[in-house]
Amino acid sequence: MYILIVEDNDDLAANIGEYCEEQGDIVDYAGDGLTGLHLAAVNNYDVLVLDLSLPGLDGLSLCERLRLDAGNNVPILMLTARDTLRDRLTGFETGADDYLTKPFSLQELHMRLKALVRRAAGATDHLVVSDLIFDLRTLIVRRGGRRLDLTPTGMRMLELLMRASPAVVRTATVERAIWGDDPPDSEAALRGHIHQLRGIIDKPFPTKLLKTVHGIGYRLADDESL
Numbered sequence: 001m002y003i004l005i006v007e008d009n010d011d012l013a014a015n016i017g018e019y020c021e022e023q024g025d026i027v028d029y030a031g032d033g034l035t036g037l038h039l040a041a042v043n044n045y046d047v048l049v050l051d052l053s054l055p056g057l058d059g060l061s062l063c064e065r066l067r068l069d070a071g072n073n074v075p076i077l078m079l080t081a082r083d084t085l086r087d088r089l090t091g092f093e094t095g096a097d098d099y100l101t102k103p104f105s106l107q108e109l110h111m112r113l114k115a116l117v118r119r120a121a122g123a124t125d126h127l128v129v130s131d132l133i134f135d136l137r138t139l140i141v142r143r144g145g146r147r148l149d150l151t152p153t154g155m156r157m158l159e160l161l162m163r164a165s166p167a168v169v170r171t172a173t174v175e176r177a178i179w180g181d182d183p184p185d186s187e188a189a190l191r192g193h194i195h196q197l198r199g200i201i202d203k204p205f206p207t208k209l210l211k212t213v214h215g216i217g218y219r220l221a222d223d224e225s226l
Contacts, residue, residue: 001020001047002045003017004040005017006030006032006054019106021173031055032054034056036054037066041066043166046074047076047117048076052078059078063095073120077109081102127159130207130221132162141155160173165220169219170216174217
Protein backbone atom coordinates (compact mmCIF):
# COMPACT_ATOMS: atom_id res chain seq x y z
CA MET A 1 0.00 0.00 0.00
CA TYR A 2 1.03 3.60 -0.59
CA ILE A 3 0.14 5.35 2.67
CA LEU A 4 0.13 8.98 3.83
CA ILE A 5 0.36 9.46 7.62
CA VAL A 6 -0.81 12.90 8.75
CA GLU A 7 0.14 13.04 12.43
CA ASP A 8 1.87 15.78 14.46
CA ASN A 9 3.21 13.36 17.09
CA ASP A 10 6.56 12.42 15.53
CA ASP A 11 7.05 9.32 17.69
CA LEU A 12 3.60 7.94 16.90
CA ALA A 13 3.97 8.69 13.19
CA ALA A 14 7.36 6.95 13.17
CA ASN A 15 5.98 3.89 14.97
CA ILE A 16 3.09 3.57 12.51
CA GLY A 17 5.33 4.18 9.50
CA GLU A 18 8.02 1.72 10.56
CA TYR A 19 5.44 -1.00 11.19
CA CYS A 20 3.81 -0.43 7.79
CA GLU A 21 7.16 -0.39 5.99
CA GLU A 22 8.05 -3.70 7.65
CA GLN A 23 4.90 -5.09 5.97
CA GLY A 24 6.18 -3.87 2.59
CA ASP A 25 4.21 -0.62 2.37
CA ILE A 26 5.41 2.77 1.11
CA VAL A 27 4.90 5.62 3.57
CA ASP A 28 4.87 9.41 3.32
CA TYR A 29 4.54 11.73 6.33
CA ALA A 30 2.99 15.11 7.07
CA GLY A 31 3.20 16.80 10.46
CA ASP A 32 0.41 19.34 9.91
CA GLY A 33 -2.90 19.57 8.12
CA LEU A 34 -1.91 21.92 5.30
CA THR A 35 1.06 19.77 4.31
CA GLY A 36 -1.15 16.70 4.49
CA LEU A 37 -3.77 18.34 2.25
CA HIS A 38 -1.12 19.26 -0.33
CA LEU A 39 0.44 15.78 -0.40
CA ALA A 40 -2.96 14.08 -0.63
CA ALA A 41 -3.94 16.34 -3.53
CA VAL A 42 -0.82 15.73 -5.65
CA ASN A 43 -0.13 12.02 -4.97
CA ASN A 44 -2.15 8.87 -5.62
CA TYR A 45 -2.22 7.33 -2.15
CA ASP A 46 -4.04 4.07 -1.47
CA VAL A 47 -5.08 5.19 2.02
CA LEU A 48 -4.61 8.05 4.53
CA VAL A 49 -4.01 7.81 8.28
CA LEU A 50 -5.32 11.13 9.59
CA ASP A 51 -5.05 12.49 13.13
CA LEU A 52 -8.06 14.49 14.27
CA SER A 53 -6.04 17.15 16.14
CA LEU A 54 -3.51 18.78 13.82
CA PRO A 55 -1.80 22.19 13.69
CA GLY A 56 -2.71 24.53 10.85
CA LEU A 57 -5.71 22.58 9.60
CA ASP A 58 -7.45 20.01 11.79
CA GLY A 59 -8.28 16.52 10.60
CA LEU A 60 -12.00 17.14 10.15
CA SER A 61 -11.38 20.21 7.98
CA LEU A 62 -8.71 18.40 5.97
CA CYS A 63 -11.04 15.47 5.36
CA GLU A 64 -13.90 17.75 4.36
CA ARG A 65 -11.76 19.77 1.96
CA LEU A 66 -10.44 16.62 0.29
CA ARG A 67 -13.93 15.28 -0.22
CA LEU A 68 -15.80 18.45 -1.18
CA ASP A 69 -13.21 20.77 -2.73
CA ALA A 70 -10.81 18.30 -4.34
CA GLY A 71 -13.27 15.46 -5.01
CA ASN A 72 -10.68 13.04 -3.63
CA ASN A 73 -12.13 9.66 -2.61
CA VAL A 74 -8.98 8.13 -1.12
CA PRO A 75 -9.91 5.95 1.91
CA ILE A 76 -9.29 7.75 5.21
CA LEU A 77 -8.71 6.21 8.63
CA MET A 78 -9.09 8.85 11.33
CA LEU A 79 -7.11 8.67 14.59
CA THR A 80 -8.27 10.40 17.73
CA ALA A 81 -8.07 10.38 21.51
CA ARG A 82 -11.78 11.30 21.62
CA ASP A 83 -14.13 8.35 21.96
CA THR A 84 -17.65 9.73 22.04
CA LEU A 85 -20.38 8.78 19.59
CA ARG A 86 -20.72 12.43 18.54
CA ASP A 87 -17.02 12.61 17.64
CA ARG A 88 -17.22 9.43 15.59
CA LEU A 89 -20.36 10.57 13.77
CA THR A 90 -18.76 13.92 12.99
CA GLY A 91 -15.75 12.13 11.52
CA PHE A 92 -17.92 9.97 9.29
CA GLU A 93 -20.04 12.94 8.24
CA THR A 94 -16.97 14.79 6.96
CA GLY A 95 -15.92 11.81 4.85
CA ALA A 96 -13.80 9.49 7.03
CA ASP A 97 -14.12 5.78 6.20
CA ASP A 98 -12.96 4.35 9.52
CA TYR A 99 -12.18 5.55 13.02
CA LEU A 100 -9.59 4.30 15.53
CA THR A 101 -9.20 5.54 19.09
CA LYS A 102 -5.79 5.99 20.74
CA PRO A 103 -4.12 3.93 22.10
CA PHE A 104 -4.41 1.21 19.49
CA SER A 105 -2.64 -1.90 18.23
CA LEU A 106 -0.39 -1.35 15.21
CA GLN A 107 -1.49 -4.73 13.90
CA GLU A 108 -5.16 -3.72 14.10
CA LEU A 109 -4.40 -0.40 12.42
CA HIS A 110 -2.67 -2.17 9.54
CA MET A 111 -5.49 -4.68 9.12
CA ARG A 112 -8.01 -1.84 8.99
CA LEU A 113 -5.93 -0.07 6.34
CA LYS A 114 -5.77 -3.23 4.23
CA ALA A 115 -9.55 -3.64 4.54
CA LEU A 116 -10.13 -0.04 3.39
CA VAL A 117 -7.84 -0.51 0.39
CA ARG A 118 -9.53 -3.80 -0.56
CA ARG A 119 -12.93 -2.14 -0.36
CA ALA A 120 -11.77 0.78 -2.51
CA ALA A 121 -10.19 -1.59 -5.04
CA GLY A 122 -13.64 -3.02 -5.71
CA ALA A 123 -14.56 0.30 -7.30
CA THR A 124 -11.16 0.95 -8.89
CA ASP A 125 -10.10 -1.95 -11.05
CA HIS A 126 -7.80 -0.10 -13.46
CA LEU A 127 -4.42 1.49 -12.79
CA VAL A 128 -3.51 4.24 -15.26
CA VAL A 129 -0.22 6.09 -15.77
CA SER A 130 -0.10 8.15 -18.95
CA ASP A 131 -1.16 5.76 -21.78
CA LEU A 132 -0.27 2.66 -19.73
CA ILE A 133 -3.33 0.80 -18.38
CA PHE A 134 -3.35 -2.22 -16.05
CA ASP A 135 -6.71 -4.00 -15.70
CA LEU A 136 -6.52 -5.63 -12.25
CA ARG A 137 -9.50 -7.92 -12.95
CA THR A 138 -8.18 -9.52 -16.14
CA LEU A 139 -4.46 -8.81 -15.51
CA ILE A 140 -4.26 -7.37 -19.02
CA VAL A 141 -1.73 -4.56 -19.54
CA ARG A 142 -1.98 -2.20 -22.50
CA ARG A 143 0.00 0.81 -23.60
CA GLY A 144 -1.21 3.04 -26.39
CA GLY A 145 -3.88 0.42 -27.09
CA ARG A 146 -1.27 -2.30 -27.62
CA ARG A 147 -1.44 -5.36 -25.37
CA LEU A 148 1.79 -6.12 -23.46
CA ASP A 149 2.84 -9.56 -22.25
CA LEU A 150 4.37 -9.52 -18.75
CA THR A 151 5.59 -12.28 -16.48
CA PRO A 152 3.94 -12.69 -13.05
CA THR A 153 6.98 -10.98 -11.51
CA GLY A 154 6.71 -8.15 -14.00
CA MET A 155 3.04 -7.71 -13.12
CA ARG A 156 3.79 -7.52 -9.38
CA MET A 157 6.47 -4.90 -9.98
CA LEU A 158 4.29 -2.92 -12.38
CA GLU A 159 1.32 -2.87 -9.99
CA LEU A 160 3.55 -1.65 -7.16
CA LEU A 161 5.07 1.11 -9.29
CA MET A 162 1.74 2.20 -10.80
CA ARG A 163 0.01 2.37 -7.41
CA ALA A 164 2.85 4.59 -6.10
CA SER A 165 3.18 6.76 -9.23
CA PRO A 166 4.65 9.36 -9.46
CA ALA A 167 6.49 8.66 -6.18
CA VAL A 168 9.76 6.78 -5.86
CA VAL A 169 9.55 3.15 -4.70
CA ARG A 170 12.64 2.18 -2.74
CA THR A 171 14.77 -0.73 -3.90
CA ALA A 172 14.07 -2.75 -0.74
CA THR A 173 10.32 -2.40 -1.27
CA VAL A 174 10.55 -3.68 -4.86
CA GLU A 175 12.70 -6.60 -3.67
CA ARG A 176 10.11 -7.51 -1.02
CA ALA A 177 7.39 -7.51 -3.67
CA ILE A 178 9.36 -10.09 -5.65
CA TRP A 179 11.15 -12.23 -3.05
CA GLY A 180 9.40 -11.48 0.24
CA ASP A 181 11.76 -11.52 3.22
CA ASP A 182 14.48 -13.46 1.40
CA PRO A 183 15.93 -11.14 -1.28
CA PRO A 184 19.15 -12.09 -3.11
CA ASP A 185 22.46 -10.75 -1.80
CA SER A 186 23.16 -8.85 -5.02
CA GLU A 187 21.03 -6.18 -6.69
CA ALA A 188 21.90 -7.68 -10.07
CA ALA A 189 18.81 -9.91 -10.03
CA LEU A 190 16.52 -6.93 -9.43
CA ARG A 191 18.25 -4.92 -12.14
CA GLY A 192 17.60 -7.81 -14.51
CA HIS A 193 13.87 -7.74 -13.74
CA ILE A 194 13.78 -3.94 -14.13
CA HIS A 195 15.59 -4.20 -17.46
CA GLN A 196 13.07 -6.77 -18.67
CA LEU A 197 10.10 -4.68 -17.53
CA ARG A 198 11.53 -1.54 -19.13
CA GLY A 199 12.02 -3.39 -22.41
CA ILE A 200 8.32 -4.32 -22.47
CA ILE A 201 6.62 -1.12 -21.29
CA ASP A 202 9.07 1.52 -22.57
CA LYS A 203 11.31 0.34 -25.40
CA PRO A 204 8.66 0.33 -28.17
CA PHE A 205 7.29 3.75 -27.17
CA PRO A 206 8.66 7.30 -27.55
CA THR A 207 7.87 8.41 -23.96
CA LYS A 208 9.81 6.56 -21.27
CA LEU A 209 7.92 5.98 -18.01
CA LEU A 210 10.17 3.77 -15.88
CA LYS A 211 12.91 5.83 -14.21
CA THR A 212 15.86 4.69 -12.09
CA VAL A 213 16.56 6.96 -9.11
CA HIS A 214 20.17 6.00 -8.48
CA GLY A 215 20.94 4.83 -4.98
CA ILE A 216 17.28 4.98 -3.94
CA GLY A 217 14.87 3.04 -6.14
CA TYR A 218 12.52 3.37 -9.11
CA ARG A 219 9.54 5.45 -10.21
CA LEU A 220 6.96 5.21 -12.96
CA ALA A 221 5.70 8.51 -14.35
CA ASP A 222 5.32 10.66 -17.43
CA ASP A 223 7.40 13.61 -16.28
CA GLU A 224 6.22 15.74 -19.21
CA SER A 225 2.67 15.65 -17.85
CA LEU A 226 3.57 16.49 -14.22
